Amino acid sequence: MVDDPLLRTVDLEKHFGGVKALDGVSIEVEPAKVTMLIGPNGSGKTTLINVVGGALRPDGGKVLYRDEDITYLPPHERYRRGIVRTFQVPKPFRSLSVLENLLVASRAGLDTSAAKILLSTDWAKKEEELIEKAFRILELLNIDHLWDTRADQLSGGQMKLLEMGRALMSEPSLLLLDEPVAGVNPTLAHDIMSHIVKLRDEIGLTFLIVEHRLDITLQYVDRVYAMHQGRVISHGTPEEVMSDPKVVEAYLGD
Amino acid sequence: MINLFLLLVDIGTMYGVFLILSASMELEYGELGIPNFGKVMFFAAGAFAVGALAVRLGTWLAGIQWQGEFKTKSILYSTAVSNYFATHPLQALLVFAVTLVVAAVFGAILGIVASYPAIRLREDYLAITLIAAGELFRIFGRNYDPFIGGTMGVGVPDILAWMPPGTKEAGYIALSLSFAAASWLILYRLSTSPFGRALRAIRDEELAAATLGKDIVKYRMKVLALGSAMAAVAGVIYAYYMGSVLADDFNPLKTFLVVLMVVLGGSGNPYGTLVGVAVYIFLDRTLALLKHYIILPFDINYAAMLFFGVILLLVLMYRPEGIIPERPLLTIRAKFCRTKEGKLEKRLCK
Amino acid sequence: MIDPNILLDALVYSNMLALLSLSLTLTIMTLKVANFAHGDLAIIGVYGAYTFIVIAGLATYLTMPLAFLFGGIYAVLCYLLIYSPLRRRGANFVMLMIASMAIDIATRALLQIYADLLKFNFKVYSRAFIFNDFTANILGVQVRGLVLVSSLSVIALLALLYILLMKTKFGVAMRAAIENPALAEVLGINVEKVYATSWFLAGGFAGIAGFFLPFRIPTSPDLGFIILLPIFAASILGGINSLSGAVVGGYIVGFSEILGTYLLSQPPINLSTAYRPAIPFTILIITLLLLPQGIASLWSRGD
Numbered sequence: 040m041v042d043d044p045l046l047r048t049v050d051l052e053k054h055f056g057g058v059k060a061l062d063g064v065s066i067e068v069e070p071a072k073v074t075m076l077i078g079p080n081g082s083g084k085t086t087l088i089n090v091v092g093g094a095l096r097p098d099g100g101k102v103l104y105r106d107e108d109i110t111y112l113p114p115h116e117r118y119r120r121g122i123v124r125t126f127q128v129p130k131p132f133r134s135l136s137v138l139e140n141l142l143v144a145s146r147a148g149l150d151t152s153a154a155k156i157l158l159s160t161d162w163a164k165k166e167e168e169l170i171e172k173a174f175r176i177l178e179l180l181n182i183d184h185l186w187d188t189r190a191d192q193l194s195g196g197q198m199k200l201l202e203m204g205r206a207l208m209s210e211p212s213l214l215l216l217d218e219p220v221a222g223v224n225p226t227l228a229h230d231i232m233s234h235i236v237k238l239r240d241e242i243g244l245t246f247l248i249v250e251h252r253l254d255i256t257l258q259y260v261d262r263v264y265a266m267h268q269g270r271v272i273s274h275g276t277p278e279e280v281m282s283d284p285k286v287v288e289a290y291l292g293d
Numbered sequence: 294m295i296n297l298f299l300l301l302v303d304i305g306t307m308y309g310v311f312l313i314l315s316a317s318m319e320l321e322y323g324e325l326g327i328p329n330f331g332k333v334m335f336f337a338a339g340a341f342a343v344g345a346l347a348v349r350l351g352t353w354l355a356g357i358q359w360q361g362e363f364k365t366k367s368i369l370y371s372t373a374v375s376n377y378f379a380t381h382p383l384q385a386l387l388v389f390a391v392t393l394v395v396a397a398v399f400g401a402i403l404g405i406v407a408s409y410p411a412i413r414l415r416e417d418y419l420a421i422t423l424i425a426a427g428e429l430f431r432i433f434g435r436n437y438d439p440f441i442g443g444t445m446g447v448g449v450p451d452i453l454a455w456m457p458p459g460t461k462e463a464g465y466i467a468l469s470l471s472f473a474a475a476s477w478l479i480l481y482r483l484s485t486s487p488f489g490r491a492l493r494a495i496r497d498e499e500l501a502a503a504t505l506g507k508d509i510v511k512y513r514m515k516v517l518a519l520g521s522a523m524a525a526v527a528g529v530i531y532a533y534y535m536g537s538v539l540a541d542d543f544n545p546l547k548t549f550l551v552v553l554m555v556v557l558g559g560s561g562n563p564y565g566t567l568v569g570v571a572v573y574i575f576l577d578r579t580l581a582l583l584k585h586y587i588i589l590p591f592d593i594n595y596a597a598m599l600f601f602g603v604i605l606l607l608v609l610m611y612r613p614e615g616i617i618p619e620r621p622l623l624t625i626r627a628k629f630c631r632t633k634e635g636k637l638e639k640r641l642c643k
Numbered sequence: 644m645i646d647p648n649i650l651l652d653a654l655v656y657s658n659m660l661a662l663l664s665l666s667l668t669l670t671i672m673t674l675k676v677a678n679f680a681h682g683d684l685a686i687i688g689v690y691g692a693y694t695f696i697v698i699a700g701l702a703t704y705l706t707m708p709l710a711f712l713f714g715g716i717y718a719v720l721c722y723l724l725i726y727s728p729l730r731r732r733g734a735n736f737v738m739l740m741i742a743s744m745a746i747d748i749a750t751r752a753l754l755q756i757y758a759d760l761l762k763f764n765f766k767v768y769s770r771a772f773i774f775n776d777f778t779a780n781i782l783g784v785q786v787r788g789l790v791l792v793s794s795l796s797v798i799a800l801l802a803l804l805y806i807l808l809m810k811t812k813f814g815v816a817m818r819a820a821i822e823n824p825a826l827a828e829v830l831g832i833n834v835e836k837v838y839a840t841s842w843f844l845a846g847g848f849a850g851i852a853g854f855f856l857p858f859r860i861p862t863s864p865d866l867g868f869i870i871l872l873p874i875f876a877a878s879i880l881g882g883i884n885s886l887s888g889a890v891v892g893g894y895i896v897g898f899s900e901i902l903g904t905y906l907l908s909q910p911p912i913n914l915s916t917a918y919r920p921a922i923p924f925t926i927l928i929i930t931l932l933l934l935p936q937g938i939a940s941l942w943s944r945g946d
C-alpha cells in the first residue's frame with residue numbers, strides 16, 4: 040500500500056445486550072479509493088458506519104482519521120473534519136423542501152450566527168451560490184424537478200437520493216454511504232456509481248460504501264471488506280474477496 | 294360603564310406582552326422543537342428584576358431615604374418615585390433601561406442554565422423540571438420578602454409618569470407594541486434564514502442534523518438564551534404596565550396560555566403567533582365582558598380556564614397544524630423559479 | 644429525636660405517593676408519555692367521595708371505593724376521548740404532552756366549578772375541607788386510623804395488581820400490549836381494551852390516594868397540581884418504566900420530603916416550610932443527572 044490510510048479502525052467492539060454487533064473490527068480506508076463493505080444482514084455494517092460517523096460510541100477500540108483519534112468526537116466535529124455519512128433508512132428533514140434539505144448540509148456555515156443574520160444581508164448573496172450548487176447536485180441525481188417538494192412527500196427511492204444529495208452538498212473528504220443505491224432504479228444506480236468514481240478520480244474523494252447490490256456496485260470499487268457476525272472475514276480486491284470461500288459460506292450459510 | 298379607552302390600552306399592551314412571549318415560544322418550540330414548559334419562569338425573571346430593582350434605583354436617584362421594611366413600604370415609595378419621575382423623564386428612562394438590560398441578561402443566563410437539562414433530557418422530563426423550577430422561583434419570590442415584597446408584592450414606579458395624562462396610556466401601548474414588533478421581526482428574520490433552517494433540521498431529525506455539522510448543544514443554548522431574554526423583556530414591560538409585581542401572578546397557567554396561543558395560531562409559522570395571540574386576547578376579553586352581563590352560580594374565570602383547555606384539546610385533535618400551518622420556509626430561494634424547459638431562472642415566483 | 648408522629652405522617656404521605664407514582668408509571672407505560680393531569684385524578688376521586696359524605700351522609704371510610712371509581716372513570720374517559728384518538732391521528736410525543744397540560748387546566752377548572760356549585764347548591768364547605776379520622780388503640784398505643792387504612796390499602800392494592808399482572812390471562816395480555824403493542828395486536832389481544840383497563844386501574848389507584856389527602860391537609864381543587872412534582876420525582880426516581888421502582892421511589896421521596904422539611908424548619912436553619920417542593924425537585928434533578936434509568940435499574944433490567 041502506497042498511501043497511508045485516511046481512516047483506520049482498530050479492534051472496534053460494540054455490543055447490544057448479548058449481540059456482538061462489532062467484534063474486533065479493524066479496517067483501513069485508503070484515500071481517493073472506493074472501499075466497499077459487504078456482508079449478510081445483521082453482520083454489523085451499519086453499526087460500523089454508526090461508530091465511524093459518531094452516532095454510536097464503541098465499547099472498545101479506536102477510530103483514527105488522518106491519524107487523529109476521533110473515537111469519541113460528536114458527529115458535528117467529524118463533519119468539520121470532512122467525514123459525512125448517509126443513513127440506510129433515510130432521515131430527511133421532513134418539513135423542509137428537497138432544496139432546503141441540501142442547503143442544510145452546506146459547509147458555508149451561514150446558519151451559525153444569529154447575530155450576523157439579524158445585522159447584515161451578506162448571507163443572502165452566498166445563499167444564491169449555494170442554491171445554484173444544490174441544483175447541480177439535484178440534476179445529477181435526477182430529482183431537480185422535486186426541488187420544492189416537502190421531503191416527507193418523497194418516495195423511498197427519492198429519499199435515498201436525497202440522502203446522497205445532502206452528502207454531496209457537504210463537500211466531504213470521506214463519505215460513508217449506507218446502501219446508497221438500495222431502491223434506486225438500475226440505470227440511475229449505475230449513474231450514481233459512475234459519479235462516485237468520477238469524484239474519486241477528479242477531486243480525490245474517499246468512499247466507504249455499504250451495499251447489498253453487488254451486481255451493480257462491485258465493478259466500481261477498489262477494495263472490499265466482507266463482514267460476518269461482527270467480524271471482518273475477508274478483504275482485498277473485489278475479485279479476491281468474492282472468490283474467498285469464507286465469504287461464499289457466510290452468504291450461503293445465512 | 295366600561296372605559297373603552299382603557300380597554301383598548303389594556304388590549305394593546307397585553308397583545309404586545311403576549312406576542313413577545315409567543316414569539317419566544319415559537320422560536321423554541323415551533324422552530325427548534327423544545328417545548329419550554331418553564332416559560333413563566335423566564336417571564337417572571339424579567340418582572341422580578343423590575344420588582345426588585347426599579348423602586349430601589351428610583352429612590353436612590355431621587356435621593357429619598359428609605360425607612361421601614363421593603364415589604365411594607367415599597368408601594369409607598371414607588372408612588373414617591375413616580376412623582377419624582379413626573380418631573381424627571383431622563384431618570385425614569387434610565388431606570389427603565391437599566392432594569393431592561395439586567396432583566397434580559399438575567400433571562401438569558403437562566404435560559405443557558407435551562408439548556409443544560411434541555412440537551413440531555415427527554416421532553417417530558419424536561420417539562421416537569423422546568424415547571425418545577427418555575428414554581429420554586431415563584432415560591433422564593435413569595436416567601437423571601439426583601440426580594441419582591443413576598444405575599445404583599447412590590448410597587449413599581451411609573452416610568453411614563455412624565456407624560457401628560459391621557460397620553461401616558463398610549464405610551465404604554467407604544468412601548469409594548471414596539472418591543473413586540475422587534476421581537477417578532479427577530480423571530481421572522483431568523484425563521485426565514487439559514488439559521489431557522491438549521492433549527493428546523495434539528496427539530497425534524499436531530500441525528501441527521503448533527504451528522505451534517507450542526508452543533509445541537511450550541512443551537513439549543515443560543516435559542517434558549519435568546520428566547521428567555523425575550524420572555525424576560527416581556528416581564529419587564531408587564532411589570533411596568535401593571536405598576537406592581539406579585540409573585541403568585543407568575544404561575545404555570547401563564548405558560549399554558551402561551552402554549553395555547555402558539556399551537557392555536559400554528560406552530561412553525563411566525564405568522565401563526567400574530568394570529569394566535571390575537572384570537573386569545575379576543576376570546577379572553579369577550580369572556581371578561583360577559584362577566585358583567587351574566588350571573589352564574591360559579592366564578593366565570595373558571596369557565597374561561599375550562600374553555601381554553603378545551604379549545605387547546607380541540608385544536609390538537611382537529612387542527613394540529615393551527616390556524617396558519619407551517620410552510621416550507623422561504624429564504625432567498627423565493628427568487629428562484631424553474632421555467633417550462635426545466636432551466637433555473639432567477640425571478641420571484643412565490 | 645424525631646417525633647414518632649412525624650414518622651407516621653411520613654408513612655401516610657409516602658403510602659399516598661407510592662400509589663400515585665405507581666399509577667402514573669402505569670399510564671406512562673401504556674401511553675409512553677408523561678401525563679401532567681395525573682395529580683388531578685386524585686382530586687377527582689376525593690371530590691367524588693366527599694360529595695357522598697356531605698350529601699348522602701355516608702361514613703367517611705365507606706366512600707373509599709367511590710374515590711376509586713371516580714378516579715378510574717375519569718382516567719378512562721381521558722384515555723378514550725383524548726389520548727387514544729390523538730395517538731390514532733398521529734400526534735407526536737410533545738403533542739400528547741401538551742394535551743395532558745390542557746387536560747390538567749380543564750380538569751382543575753372543572754373541579755373549581757364543581758366546588759362552586761357544591762357550595763352554592765348544598766351550602767357545604769367545598770374547598771379546604773378535611774376528613775375526620777378515628778384513632779385505634781394498638782397495644783396501648785394510640786394510632787390514627789389513616790395510618791392503618793392507608794398502609795393496608797397499599798398492601799392490598801399492590802397484591803391485587805401483582806396477582807392481576809402475574810397470575811391472570813389479562814395480566815399476560817397487558818404485559819404483552821405494553822411490551823410490544825403491534826405484536827400483541829397480531830396475537831389477537833385487544834390492545835385498546837387493555838390500555839383502557841390500565842387507565843381505569845391507574846385512575847382508581849390515584850383516586851384512593853386522593854381519598855387520603857383530606858385526612859392530612861385541607862383539600863382544594865388545585866392540590867392535584869401541587870402534588871404533581873413529588874409524584875413525578877418518585878416515578879422518575881423509580882425508573883419511569885418500573886412499577887416496583889415507582890413504589891420504592893414513592894417511599895423515598897415521601898420520607899425525604901416530610902423529614903427533610905421538618906429538619907430544615909428546625910433551628911439552626913429555620914427554613915420556611917414553603918420551600919418544601921425544593922426537596923422532590925432536588926431528588927428529581929439528582930436522579931436525572933446521576934441515575935437517569937432510575938433506581939429500578941439497580942435491581943432489574945428494564946422490566
Ligand SMILES: Nc1ncnc2c1ncn2[C@@H]1O[C@H](COP(=O)(O)OP(=O)(O)OP(=O)(O)O)[C@@H](O)[C@H]1O
Pocket residue numbers: 055058059060078079080081082083084085086087127
Ligand atoms: N440499536 C440497536 N439496538 C440493538 N441491536 C442492534 C442495534 N443496532 C444493531 N443491532 C444489532 O446488531 C447487529 C448488527 O446490525 P447492523 O445494523 O449493523 O447490521 P447490517 O450489517 O447493517 O445489516 P443490514 O444489511 O440488514 O443493514 C444485528 O444483530 C442487529 O440486530
Ligand SMILES: [Mg+2]
Pocket residue numbers: 084085086127
Ligand atoms: Mg445496515
